[in-house]
Amino acid sequence: MYGHRVLVTGGAGFIGSHLCERLLAQGCEVLCVDNFYTGAREHIAHLIGDPRFELLRHDVTFPLYVEVDAIYNLACPASPVHYQFDPVQTTKTSVHGAINMLGLAKRLKVKILQASTSEVYGDPKVHPQQEDYWGHVNPIGPRSCYDEGKRCAETLFMDYHRQHKLPIKIARIFNTYGPRMHPADGRVVSNFIVQALKGEPITIFGDGQQTRAFCFVEDTVDALLRLMASSPDFTGPVNVGNPQELSMLDIAQLVLDLTGSRSKLEFRPLPADDPCRRRPDISLAQRMLQWEPKVELRDGLLRTIAYFEELLKAPAAKCG
């Protein structure tokens, strides 16, 4: 359909590991490249016995010479806590990583998909966000290493496409949640669930009125597969997300209801440059990919809660 041997950078991460599974299920061979910066061996341990699965420990900021038929470029820390831990490395991963993977794709003449982000819209002044909105991004703030790194990566993808006729695809992924989120990466869904399960206070940043739209990981992966298989003329960028918008107070209440937890809410200062509102307009994905999210928020949260319940029972739980 679209190449047999597929490279997934960041394949040991949250979204990447689900993507590897789905590609194997479709009959592809998968080369997973990851430096385990935020990913985990456990995410892909069950795939290692599969003869069609190969794992390579490698940092995409260095050149990579392999032979593949298609590339999904997901390597990049994604949560604010992780990407701000070593911001220079974050920018290097986005920019040098994109250059290397584009160079690889150019040499092999294969399709390459970039996992971009809704963060390219920054703290948006247009709502909901459509792909033709250029965004409202602080170039010098604590989130800039991620936002501007991803914006520069999009520029590189478009320029390799225009200059070298490289077939590219850009997905602007909005907040995604589900099993294999990192329990300590500070993202809101994982934080609230772990806090609720442990009976600890639910930490609301700011007044909790800020909004996000949460897409279950299965739906996100489905969109990435459809985008890779889409018409050669279609490069994107295309929004991939769930348009159901919720405030952080709404999501806290839902997590409390679904876990039956008696945790109390605790209000903390809002981090710098935290976007106030975010919701994707997904009409382009509906039209071009015949895609829209299918998993209801309650169902997705219940599956994520079940995952964290198991994780917290494990003796070596990484929830410290």
Ligand code: NAD
């Ligand atoms: P993640 O942190 O779980 O996965 C990223 C993976 O990339 C990890 O396995 C990590 O070890 C690896 N990695 C990081 N730097 C690397 C490097 N220099 N070389 C090789 N591997 C490296 O994050 P995720 O949530 O799975 O995100 C995957 C991609 O999707 C990222 O590019 C992210 O920016 C994008 N995205 C995610 C979301 C979301 O809500 N999860 C939203 C928008 C965009």
Ligand code: UDP
């Ligand atoms: N590259 C790579 N694997 C390849 C081909 C290229 O990692 O199979 C890297 C290479 O290190 C280079 C980058 O991709 O720095 C960009 O390649 P491109 O051919 O676009 O640029 P050039 O090599 O001409 O600078």
Ligand code: UDP
């Ligand atoms: N947030 C919160 N409590 C937490 C973690 C996050 O209220 O324990 C808020 C955060 O300030 C932001 C929203 O939840 O407004 C989403 O944060 P996340 O880091 O998950 O994603 P991003 O900000 O990158 O969209």
